[in-house]
Structure formats: C-alpha cells, structure tokens
Amino acid sequence: MTGQTLTGAQALVRSLEQVGVDVVFGLPGGAILPTYDPLLDTGQLRHVLVRHEQGAGHAASGYAHATGRVGVCMATSGPGATNLVTPLADAQMDSIPMVAITGQVGSHFIGTDAFQEADIVGMTMPVTKHNFLVQDVRDIPRTIKQAFHIASTGRPGAVLVDVTKDAQQDSAEFIWPDGLDLPGYRIDPRPHRKQIREAAQLLMDAKRPVFLLGGGVLRGRAVAQVRELVDLSGAPAVTTLMARGALPDSHPAHLGMPGMHGSVAAVSALQRADLIVAIGARFDDRVTGRLDSFAPNAAVVHVDVDAAEISKNRTADVPIVGQAAEVAAGIAAELRGLIAQNDVRDYEAWWGTLSMLRDTYPLGWTDTEDGLTAPQKVISRIGDITGPDAVYVAGVGQHQMWSSQFIRYEEPYSWINSGGLGTMGYAVPAAMGAKVGRPETTVWAIDGDGCFQMTNQELATCVINEIPIKVAVINNSSLGMVRQWQNLFYDKRYSNTDLNTGHGTARVPDFVKLAEAYGCAGLRCERDQDIDATIEQALEINDRPVVVDFTVSADAMVWPMVPAGVSNDEIQIAQGMSPEWERDI
Numbered sequence: 001m002t003g004q005t006l007t008g009a010q011a012l013v014r015s016l017e018q019v020g021v022d023v024v025f026g027l028p029g030g031a032i033l034p035t036y037d038p039l040l041d042t043g044q045l046r047h048v049l050v051r052h053e054q055g056a057g058h059a060a061s062g063y064a065h066a067t068g069r070v071g072v073c074m075a076t077s078g079p080g081a082t083n084l085v086t087p088l089a090d091a092q093m094d095s096i097p098m099v100a101i102t103g104q105v106g107s108h109f110i111g112t113d114a115f116q117e118a119d120i121v122g123m124t125m126p127v128t129k130h131n132f133l134v135q136d137v138r139d140i141p142r143t144i145k146q147a148f149h150i151a152s153t154g155r156p157g158a159v160l161v162d163v164t165k166d167a168q169q170d171s172a173e174f175i176w177p178d179g180l181d182l183p184g185y186r187i188d189p190r191p192h193r194k195q196i197r198e199a200a201q202l203l204m205d206a207k208r209p210v211f212l213l214g215g216g217v218l219r220g221r222a223v224a225q226v227r228e229l230v231d232l233s234g235a236p237a238v239t240t241l242m243a244r245g246a247l248p249d250s251h252p253a254h255l256g257m258p259g260m261h262g263s264v265a266a267v268s269a270l271q272r273a274d275l276i277v278a279i280g281a282r283f284d285d286r287v288t289g290r291l292d293s294f295a296p297n298a299a300v301v302h303v304d305v306d307a308a309e310i311s312k313n314r315t316a317d318v319p320i321v322g323q324a325a326e327v328a329a330g331i332a333a334e335l336r337g338l339i340a341q342n343d344v345r346d347y348e349a350w351w352g353t354l355s356m357l358r359d360t361y362p363l364g365w366t367d368t369e370d371g372l373t374a375p376q377k378v379i380s381r382i383g384d385i386t387g388p389d390a391v392y393v394a395g396v397g398q399h400q401m402w403s404s405q406f407i408r409y410e411e412p413y414s415w416i417n418s419g420g421l422g423t424m425g426y427a428v429p430a431a432m433g434a435k436v437g438r439p440e441t442t443v444w445a446i447d448g449d450g451c452f453q454m455t456n457q458e459l460a461t462c463v464i465n466e467i468p469i470k471v472a473v474i475n476n477s478s479l480g481m482v483r484q485w486q487n488l489f490y491d492k493r494y495s496n497t498d499l500n501t502g503h504g505t506a507r508v509p510d511f512v513k514l515a516e517a518y519g520c521a522g523l524r525c526e527r528d529q530d531i532d533a534t535i536e537q538a539l540e541i542n543d544r545p546v547v548v549d550f551t552v553s554a555d556a557m558v559w560p561m562v563p564a565g566v567s568n569d570e571i572q573i574a575q576g577m578s579p580e581w582e583r584d585i
Contacts, residue, residue, distance in 0.1 A: 008169060009169070010174075015144035026049070053073070062433030064091070070152050073099075081123075082118055102120055102160065133164075134161060208272060230247065245409035300316045373551065379399065391434050393417065394446045396424050398480035462520075472548050477504075479499065524549045
C-alpha cells in the first residue's frame with residue numbers, strides 16, 4: 001500500500017490497522033499525543049483508556065493470553081514508559097505476544113535529560129524479545145510490521161516500539177512493506193528426524209515415563225497434538241502452573257501440577273521417573289526444587305521452540321528444537337509405527353504406584369481453627385458453580401496457588417496468571433483484557449486483598465467501557481504468602497503483613513464501598529453458608545463489574561509445599577508432615 005502522504009502518527013495508526021489490531025490499551029501524554037489525534041478517526045481500533053500504564057500492559061497481556069493474538073498497549077515517554085517495564089518483563093517471562101508503543105522526546109532532545117525523557121529502549125532491553133527506537137517517519141510501517149512478527153512468532157514475547165515525537169509529526173509517503181527483512185531471525189526451526197525417532201524409542205523403552213507439559217504447549221497452539229501423543233503413549237502427564245488446561249484435569253493420565261505447591265502424585269512422578277518428555281517447559285526452579293536432586297534417574301527429552309532453553313537448567317539427553325505441535329505430531333507418528341511393530345510397553349507397576357499416590361494424597365484442606373471461612377472452599381465453589389467454560393485470572397500469592405489447585409481446568413486458555421515474574425496487581429487489569437478479547441465469556445479475577453489494592457483503579461476503566469468482569473477478593477487481611485513463610489520459617493513473627501482489610505478490623509478500605517464508589521456491584525460474604533448464594537448472585541449481574549469481598553481465615557496455608565532450596569523429595573503435605581515414601585513406594 002503506497003501513494004498517500006501521512007504524518008508519522010497517521011502512519012502508526014494505519015500500520016496497526018494493517019497488522020489487524022482491534023484494541024489498544026493506553027494512556028496519552030505529551031510525547032505520544034500526536035498519535036492519539038488520528039486514533040479519533042480510525043474505525044477499526046478500539047482504544048481503552050486505562051487509569052495507569054501498568055494496567056494497560058497487564059490488560060494487553062490478559063487479552064493475548066485469552067485470544068492468542070498480540071496484545072497492544074500505548075504510553076507516553078518518561079514515567080508513562082517506565083510504568084510499562086513491569087508488564088513487559090511479565091509478558092516476556094511468560095512468553096506472551098505483546099507490543100508496547102511509547103512516545104519519546106524529539107530526536108534532537110535525546111540525551112539532554114529533557115522533560116519526561118527516559119531511555120526506555122535501554123531500560124527494557126533485558127526484559128523484551130526485541131525493541132526499536134524510531135526516529136524517521138519513513139521507518140514506522142516497516143518497524144510495526146517487524147514488531148508484530150517478532151512478538152507473535154517463534155517463542156512469543158514482548159516487543160517495544162519507541163517513536164520520537166518528531167517522527168510522529170513529520171510526513172512521508174506511506175509504504176507498507178511487502179516482505180520482512182530480519183536476517184538471523186529463525187522462527188520455524190525444523191526438528192531433526194533422528195531426534196524425533198530417539199524420543200519415540202525412549203518412550204517405548206521406558207518403565208516410568210512422564211510428560212512434563214509447560215506453557216509452551218499453549219503458546220504454541222499444540223494442545224491437540226500433545227493430547228494425541230499422551231493418549232497414544234499411555235504415560236502419565238503433569239501440567240505446570242503456566243500449562244493448566246493444556247490437558248484436561250479429568251484426563252485419566254493427568255496427575256496435576258508439579259512443583260513447590262504441586263500435587264504429591266505429580267511431584268513424585270517426576271522424582272521417580274526414568275524418562276521425562278518435557279514439551280514447552282523450561283525446568284523452572286519452582287518446578288525442580290533443588291536442581292541437583294531433581295529427577296535423578298530420568299533421561300530427558302526436551303522439546304522447545306527456543307534453543308536457548310534446551311539444557312539451560314537440566315541437561316537434555318535428546319534435545320529437540322522445534323514447534324511443539326510439529327514435534328508432538330512427529331513423535332506420535334514414530335511411536336505409532338513402533339507400537340505396530342512390537343509393543344513391549346508395560347506401565348502397570350508404574351501406574352499402580354501413581355494411582356496409589358493420587359488416591360492417598362489428594363488435594364484438600366482442613367477446617368480453620370478461627371471459625372472463619374477456608375479460602376480454598378471459596379475458590380473451589382467459584383470454579384464448581386461457574387464451570388469450565390469461564391476464564392479465571394489470578395493475582396500472585398496464596399490465592400493464585402489455590403486457584404491453580406482447586407478449580408478444575410478442562411479447557412485450554414481458561415487459566416491466566418503471572419507465572420515467571422509473579423506480579424502482584426496482575427489480576428484485575430489482565431481480567432479486563434481477557435474480557436475485551438472474549439466478551440461472551442465469564443471472566444473471574446480471583447485476587448488477594450494485597451494484590452487488589454495495587455490495581456483496583458482499573459475498575460473505573462471497566463465501568464466506563466462496559467467490561468463486566470467479576471472480582472473475588474480472597475480477603476484474609478494480610479499478605480498471605482509472605483505471612484505463610486513467616487509462619488513456617490520466621491517463628492510466626494508477622495512483620496508488616498497485616499493489611500487491616502478484613503474481619504475484626506475497621507476495614508481500610510471497605511471493599512464493598514470501594515466497589516460501589518467505582519460504579520460496580522459490591523457484595524460481601526462472611527459465612528460458609530452464604531458462599532454459593534453470593535457466587536450465584538455475582539454471576540447474575542452482567543451489566544457492570546462485580547466485586548465480592550470474601551472474608552476468609554488468615555491462618556490457612558497452601559499445601560503441599562516444597563520449601564525453597566530443598567529437594568522435591570522433601571515435599572510436605574501439611575506443617576511438619578511428609579508423605580511416607582518408603583512405605584508407599
């Protein structure tokens with residue numbers, strides 16, 4: 001598309017239209033102001049005016065999580081851009097396709113410490129997949145096309161495009177590039193057939209195989225191919241925090257989530273495996289525990305689209321660089337041929353052990369001693385009553401872990417959370433973005449009272465833009481996960497973790513009044529017998545956001561737990577209690 005003279009700002013908006021963007025989350029300011037003017041004239045782009053740039057970034061992430069499309073956010077220079085650093089780092093850690101567009105001071109001011117100048121390209125270089133500084137109006141179309149291509153291909157990630165104010169104001173002929181010139185950027189590595197065959201043979205020979213499914217299964221849109229491989233193999237599978245829903249919780253081969261707060265069966269399966277087939281997983285420390293004691297007898301097949309992840313933490317015996325869907329389909333084809341020739345697999349003893357562990361150590365909770373509601377019960381009932389077709393978005397902390405444990409995930413892309421960076425305040429804006437991307441879907445933000453107070457101003461954005469999310473505040477009046485660690489490791493010295501938001505306090509703030517002040521429906525639930533009715537009432541309100549303040553016990557803790565820095569063999573099922581491995585195995 002050529003021939004029309006446009007300002008850089010007009011070219012930027014036109015370029016976003018060309019790559020198919022339908023929504024931008026942003027907040028204007030001086031250096032990006034030229035671009036906000038032509039936004040008024042576009043018929044394709046919806047702009048959602050947030051109340052804080054961090055909200056824009058997390059909303060773009062939630063949108064991308066829920067839809068698979070590139071999320072887009074926009075901010076001005078200086079503090080507007082620096083407020084996007086956390087969302088960019090968050091998206092990059094979790095391989096979320098996102099493009100952030102920031103304004104920059106005029107080219108001739110760069111390096112002078114001009115008003116609201118910040119080297120956002122330099123600041124974000126460690127936390128983005130790539131970034132650009134655009135100082136010439138003629139470079140805008142090409143740069144936008146490249147940014148979206150980089151963000152959405154290979155291992156998805158965050159890309160920043162910083163555009164100087166003069167580049168936005170200057171004019172040039174709009175030329176949309178026909179192709180892409182990105183030397184050295186390989187987006188579709190072809191897996192080696194020899195390694196595919198080796199992986200299939202290892203599956204045939206193993207006595208105790210386990211599939212470790214990571215977020216890359218979802219990011220790579222490989223759910224169908226991976227499930228076919230798991231079904232064909234007959235081997236058990238575990239799904240990491242970022243992969244919940246990649247295999248239905250009801251699937252007979254699914255053992256649950258591994259890691260620090262994983263199920264006993266999932267953690268034990270990895271520890272005692274003789275083969276781990278890891279697909280789109282990066283052997284994160286929260287999964288492996290002390291790395292030198294992780295799965296000591298297992299050979300490892302490691303499948304990842306990012307070659308840098310292979311053998312980064314755990315050495316791979318069979319490294320396979322490629323798209324998860326293609327590799328899973330390739331292994332399945334080879335395995336099917338081997339099975340047809342001579343099926344020697346015998347997993348009866350292995351499944352006997354795992355089934356015993358699954359039955360003996362199911363996830364659950366005990367009644368609280370203080371008489372207040374168990375938070376696990378609230379979250380479990382939200383999932384049961386709302387159902388598997390909803391989207392559940394969590395902040396970070398105890399409520400995040402309980403949401404991953406006690407909601408049944410039967411569908412992919414129904415669980416959204418901040419995994420790698422662990423960003424408090426993620427839930428409300430990310431739920432907002434998810435609801436924009438999937439407006440017909442019920443979207444719950446399950447938040448803690450600490451997380452909720454970091455970004456609840458985006459409720460105003462939801463009300464004004466008619467984005468009716470539902471927020472469950474799991475209100476234990478404390479920074480729950482920090483308090484749990486103080487309980488376990490710091491002699492119950494609760495230093496600066498009481499938030500004064502719940503039972504027995506003056507409720508600062510009162511979340512129901514806060515919700516109503518924003519124009520939301522505000523509900524409170526303080527008794528077990530009211531949980532179901534309150535959730536059902538929240539589900540019936542669809543003309544505005546709903547905030548439910550669930551008063552829960554501060555003494556509830558997340559179990560099982562592998563304390564940081566120890567072997568997964570030291571998993572505890574309750575305080576001071578470990579599974580009796582020798583008796584069980």
